[in-house]
Amino acid sequence: MKSICFYFKIHQPFRLKRYRFFDIGNDHYYYDDFANDEIINRMAEISYIPMANTLLEMVNNYKGEFKCAVDISGTAIEQLQLYVPEFIDTLKKLADTKCVEFLSGTYAHSLASLEDPEEFMREVKMHDDMIHNLFGVRPKVFANTELIYDDDTATLISAMGYKACLTEGAKHVLGWKSPNYVYTSAAAPQLKILLTNSKLERDISRNFNNPEWAEYPLTADKYMDWIAALPEEEQVVNLYLSMDTFGGFNPASSGIFDFMKALPHFGKQRGLIFATPSEVVKKLKPVGDITVPFPISDVGESRDVSAWKGNDLQREALGKLYAVGERVNLCSDRRLKLDWEYLQSSDHFYYMATGNTAEAAFSPYDSPFSAFTNYMNVLADFIVRVEEQFPEEIGNEELNSLLLTIRNQASEINSLKKEVKTLRTNISNAETKALPKKE
């Protein structure tokens, strides 16, 4: 019996406003509220809300026979809370059905796993805390930003206690192997690896609404036939799709929602099961291990991280950002910490890509150079603010020990105070006792 795992990804970054260099030091608000509001409202209206309702309907109609997973970033949740709070309620309803699993990930959809392991762990924890607070469940399966994965990340994820990790079934990593099995990580044998089937993903995301495609139009029974026709031994098909594939890239008029609604019916006919990733890793035995020395992702022709770290501009921006990470974590200013999250979103670096024009389609900037300029201006102001709290001249270690001393002194003062207090009480008690009783 084959299992099908659907994962729906929702992410929105806090896009930056036009921020000139003469704003550095003067203006500490960085975000284009108008664009963020407009985009998330539009996406919610055409895609997120109808898709979530479709999923809810499917779960209810098939009484637990349709299951799936949702991967949502912290920044997306924040924006939804701000601009489309009703959508959060729908997500809660989905969570309450117990048929929808929420995945773990980075809070800001960041690249921290590539840059700073400690920051990465903090980001993941922050994300999962938010999911737990909102939906009452702690994620067990991890999916990194754009499915970025390598052996080092595997070790970290495993150490954090996750059972499984989803990543891209990249051809150059798999070779002759099929993505339709559960594997383990060679670097962290406890961690199970789920791999996406990019061909079947693409048939929905890219080809569904493409009349020039040889298989057009794609129907639910045809699609289920393809999966059913996979070799007997292949156990699981992971389909990781951006939520805006439904209603966004494929508009409602293409019939994408009806296609989805029909899937469980035709799947059942062919003996296919819809499962959550946790069920899959519990049920299925790994067939082998996978080594990934260099990071892979689900973006670009080469399925690597060059979309975010491919050129000098991106590396410079990332380097400058993460260089202040340790200091930011020493700070206690809440606004500063929030900006730190928002500035980490991978999207900012994606806009700086110079490789091809595919990236430009989603960019609010007219060129990678203006994306870089704008980001660096914002970052310069951010760094100024960090340095106002902790001047550059003091080394991180020195700062750490100073802070430790201050904290220690505080507790020492407290304990001394306590001592003084008890002594005083003792004295006064003694005095009371010592006083001769008045007759």
Added chain:
Amino acid sequence: MKALMFGWEFPPHILGGLGTASYGLTKGMHNCGDMDITFVIPKPWGDEERGFAEIIGASQTPVAWRDVSWDYVNQRIGKVMSPELYFKLRDHIYSDFNYLHLNDLGCIEFSGKYPDNLLEEINNYSIVAGVIARTIPCDVIHSHDWLTYPAGIHAKNITGKPLVIHVHATDFDRSRGNVNPTVFAIEKDGMENADHIITVSNLTRRTVIEKYGINPDKVTTVHNAVIPLDDELLNLPRIDTKDKVITFLGRITMQKGPEYFVEAAAKVLEKTKNVRFVMAGSGDMMDAMIKLVAKRGIADKFHFTGFLKGKQVYEMLRNSDVYVMPSVSEPFGISPLEAMEMGVPSIISKQSGCAEILDNVIKTDYWDIDAMADAMHSIVTNPALHNTLRDRGIEEIHGITWEKAGQKVIDIYKKVINK
């Protein structure tokens, strides 16, 4: 295929971009093979590069019969034109032009520049074109810019061969909209008589269609390219300075938007140390710019060099960290391409024709001094951006060749000849 071209400038004696573009295009077309080009200019000096085109000087073309000997002709004009050609041209004089001011060889003297009696020179050039068109067989006639349109039309009427005109600029670009009616009339006449019009950018193409009312079907854009610079220029040494240098290089006229450069400079200097601005060139707005710089209180960091020529231009570029072209209206604008080839990151206005083909530059609206200042600041403060623009810019420029442009022009020739 034989092409008869009429131009006004030719390197090394050039006053603007027209000469460079004419030269590059002719050479590029020659390299495409099977092209036989005769290039007419008002006044050759004898040091023009030959080999890829036959150069005929209007100043050496007789329009009235003079009984002169081979030796005399050779002694007079031998270094710019062969006496055989002189006599061949003399055989095709078609009318009596003795009423004109002629020299001892029966030729009209041309300045080859842009003198006050420019209209008279244009007219004389057209008279000479009559002789040349009767002498030199051709399949197609090609006129570069409005100065040579009347000559092209004349040649077309004589030979019956198709006329292609090449619009390097229009008077709308030169005047920010206040066109000179005489120039406009010459331009419009040329466009209407042409069998096909080549524009150097889509921006110019739109001007031709919208302002001159030309049928879009006969207007095609062929973007300019750049001639690879000599190693001597590319290897010019750089003088080490502590300060970053941001350069404006060009005529200081209304068309080039110098005041936007000054305003952006003032914004950058307000916040940034170790940066200097240079305005290289001369023009009718230079005094006004000097005053504006003083008024903004940035004269200690803003420098004027006056007119630069030849190698000086490249020395200036070599010592620049950013090149800025804030042109209000630029039909093409070849200088950012040269700056990029020298490894200087460039900021250009979106209103420049070359913005249509360049990717590795920063483009801003000419009036958006905030954006321009921001781009300047970003390049001088972020080495990563500077290096990326430099490296990718050089690579990009190497892909923009005159051979590609030349091939497009040849294709247009074939189309008009077969019509």
